[in-house]
Amino acid sequence: MISAAENEILTRVGPDAPMGRMMRRYWQPVCASTQLPSPDCAPLRTRVLGENYVAFRDTAGKVGVLDELCMHRRASLALGRVEEGGIRCLYHGWKFGVDGEVQETPNHCDERFRARFKAPAYPAREAGGMVWAYFGPKDKEPPFQKYEFFDGPKENLLVFRVNTPANYLQLWEGGTDSSHVGILHSALAQPQWKNKPSFVPDVEDYASVALAVGDNAPIIDIENTQYGYHYAAKRQGPTLPDGTQTYSVRGTAIIFPTCRVIPLTQYQFFVFEVPQDDERTSTYIVAHGPKAFDRGKMLGVLGLDKPHLWNERDCDYRVGPENRYGQDRSRMNEVWSGLGGLIPEDASIGASMGPIVERHKEVLVAADAAVVRLRARLLESVRRHEAGGEPFGLSIEDYSKVRSLADTNIPKDARWQDLLPNNMGLGARQSEPAE
Ligand code: FES
Ligand SMILES: [Fe+2]
Incomplete structure (x- = not known):
């Protein structure tokens, strides 16, 4: 018989919950490949384990998974433009690559600034008709499991x-x-x-x-x-x-x-x-x-x-x-x-x-x-x-x-x-x- 306390452990999946911590140790599907049907298609807001992400497919067809909100002043990147090898925030035009590289910051022209920061990006793969990402500790990334x-x-x-x-x-x-x-x-x-x-x-x-x-x-x-x-x-x-x-x-x-x-x-x-x-x-x-x-x-x-x-x-x-x-x-x-x-x-x-x-x-x-x-x-x-x-x-x-x-x-x-x-x-x- 499951107690009410055990039920809490089993069902809560946010970042501060034991099950949420465990689930983050594995690669997780974040969307179907068909939801990102072509290079530079519309980005997708997707929610996994209580947190919001944006998934997108760049000009070369590579998939990226970033935090949904822009690192500058937190506008949603799911509203952004996907073009020229990255996703561009609509608000001030900052542009990010699939790996989180800060490619452009039109309202701040210091190249060293861009090199110093990275947008929160997650290891992402595409396999079996799905996009997968890993949200756990960086130093503990497990093997990408093959089905x-x-x-x-x-x-x-x-x-x-x-x-x-x-x-x-x-x-x-x-x-x-x-x-x-x-x-x-x-x-x-x-x-x-x-x-x-x-x-x-x-x-x-x-x-x-x-x-x-x-x-x-x-x-x-x-x-x-x-x-x-x-x-x-x-x-x-x-x-x-x-x-x-x-x-x-x-x-x-x-x-x-x-x-x-x-x-x-x-x-x-x-x-x-x-x-x-x-x-x-x-x-x-x-x-x-x-x-x-x-x-x-x-x-x-x-x-x-x-x-x-x-x-x-x-x-x-x-x-x-x-x-x-x-x-x-x-x-x-x-x-x-x-x-x-x-x-x-x-x-x-x-x-x-x-x-x-x-x-x-x-x-x-x-x-x-x-x-x-x-x-x-x-x-x-x-x-x-x-x-x-x-x-x-x-x-x-x-x-x-x-x-x-x-x-x-x-x-x-x-x-x-x-x-x-x-x-x-x-x-x-x-x-x-x-x-
Ligand atoms: S909030 Fe995204 S560029 Fe300013
Ligand atoms: Fe059934």
Whole structure:
């Protein structure tokens, strides 16, 4: 059971909070690459861990991440002009490079002055359809962590950003909660729930939940890893012709500080729940696989095809009690939730709990085991960091072999871990037994 005090530790992400300090030790996504579509395009104001930044793409296509407010007299650089290899503040024309170099100060013509100062700029990289930055102590910059979706043709990668009015943790918990999949996402997971008895899941489909049906009280089997944990949701599977009993297992990996790897039949989703502040989250949904995606089809599957609730320009998910978190009850005869698809269902449920859920008031059951583990591992990592140690997984450079597992039938006495051989293959096995 999480106490109110532990809930504070888990959810507060500002610069003076223990979780905020830990989160700053990792590279964090700051925007989707598509939000900076071309050299010298409009700059983007972006909020990460309770602080505001401006991200921009210079004339050569390089990305920069600076404090939002100009170092001179604090006008917003998000209003600035991006031109000639830098971003220029509108107020007095000071101009800065992607690394914070002060290139011009039109109202102060002393070159030595320009050489003496630098604008607050953060190490920034672009990879996997996202811009990443490091906001932690300068002398502690960790390796830039590589994920599977950094490789391969661009057509095989889709990145969507959804800004949701809820604390990051309640959204992340939804992503490590296998037992809601066959219920909240019924419209995708089991379309036969209403008048469609002959429905057969399409294994080519983009829907990640199409197979997680039939048993909504899965056994949750968890194994800690150096970077967090991975777990299998085991559902009752068919009996094989030789009488062997099986489980249908579905495996998910949780990678600190904000990522989970979710299975599709032929693809994987990497989802990052990056805190904007204590009460808002930038969710980055990355789909990656061996074939090109149809972006329009994927938008439909994810439920991101309703422009009054979400658009790709500002990425804000516009829900709250005033619009019933996007629910259309007139459609609930055809679709289970009335919330309009996979991502809206997760985001609306997370937002409906209020900005920061009061975890000490919950009533938990065995199916919540992976959620409980997420909180425990986060607290463990924060406490280790506060005591002067390294948070989980910080020094791992390559996550490209960490996988999820789409629903697969295996004999009841078989090890699901054997189907995910590289998840522990980072030389990182930890000794704690699973709960
Ligand atoms: S405030 Fe930006 S140049 Fe003066
Ligand atoms: Fe979900």
